[in-house]
Amino acid sequence: MPTTDEVVRDLDLTGRTALVTGVSAGLGVETARALTSVGARVLGAARDLGKAKAALDGLDVELVELDLADLASVRACAETVLELAPSLNVLVNNAGVMAPPLLRTAQGFELQLGTNHLGHFLLTRLLEPALVAGAPARVVNVSSRGHLRAGLDLDDPHWHTRPYDKWKAYGQSKTANVLFTVELERRWGPAGVHAYALHPGVIMTELSRHLTEADLAALSSGARPGGGQLTLVDVPTGAATQVWAATTPELEGRGGLYLEDCAIAGPTPGDGSAGYAPWAVDPEVARRLWEWSEREVGLV
Ligand SMILES: NC(=O)c1ccc[n+]([C@@H]2O[C@H](COP(=O)([O-])OP(=O)(O)OC[C@H]3O[C@@H](n4cnc5c(N)ncnc54)[C@H](OP(=O)(O)O)[C@@H]3O)[C@@H](O)[C@H]2O)c1
Incomplete structure (x- = not known):
């Protein structure tokens, strides 16, 4: 498996602008670092700007406040980004939360669907003018092999x-990250804005903050849900697939793809x-998710 530095080694991203969400820890920090290392202008979104500044450790990243669990913050972030970067070539929807107890966002959404999908859905939709202006542009939705555990239940999405x-x-x-990618590609692909979903690998990051002792013991034993062994990789290797999605010339002009x-x-x-679940790429469910999400975030 290549590292981020190997992915960008022969690239020059001078003149390209990217926005990466979740630049205060883990894969987001490494993604921002790799993109700046080859000349991209990088805007980084985080809910805790002090933490992001410390994590980025002097890197040239322009910070913007974003709490994905509050749609007012998402709207404010999008407004700032549209001012700072009216033309945006890459959006990496990386921030995420995993396996917390039942918690709700400011608008009452279940925290994981609210943060990982609905917050990013609204952010992406509001940034459409900048992405279209920046075309050929890419939207990279950081999903997970964890999507194999469950499909979408639009009858009770927020676990009531x-x-x-x-x-x-x-x-x-x-x-939802993969389904969003499918529908985004169908709608925006013709305008030169291509979408990708991906599994980064299994990496020890702060993502495990909500795990119990029992969850951690299961993880460190290397047991994979459904059998087999988990292989852990380091952060530069784990972030490589999203950096590849954001930059590789191999994906030019194509999208709606799931990467690993x-x-x-x-x-x-x-x-x-490995691979994607059938429920994650169903075009009819993808269309229904888009329309439901629009209503949830107040776009229609
Ligand atoms: N690590 C893995 O093994 C793995 C595997 C599969 C998929 N992924 C996916 O990879 C992505 C990055 O994960 P990671 O491993 O880098 O996790 P991480 O170290 O926990 O970083 C997550 C980032 O998301 C931010 N975030 C969480 N809630 C937010 C909110 N409400 N608003 C704005 N930002 C928020 C965090 O901010 P704070 O620092 O303020 O908390 C942090 O910057 C996630 O989407 C995750 O699902 C990771």
């Missing part, structure tokens, strides 16, 4: 009537080891 399952809720939110290990992935073999 079914008993909350933190892993299924994570899976649902990460399935810096390559286009196929359907899952069904054992949880």
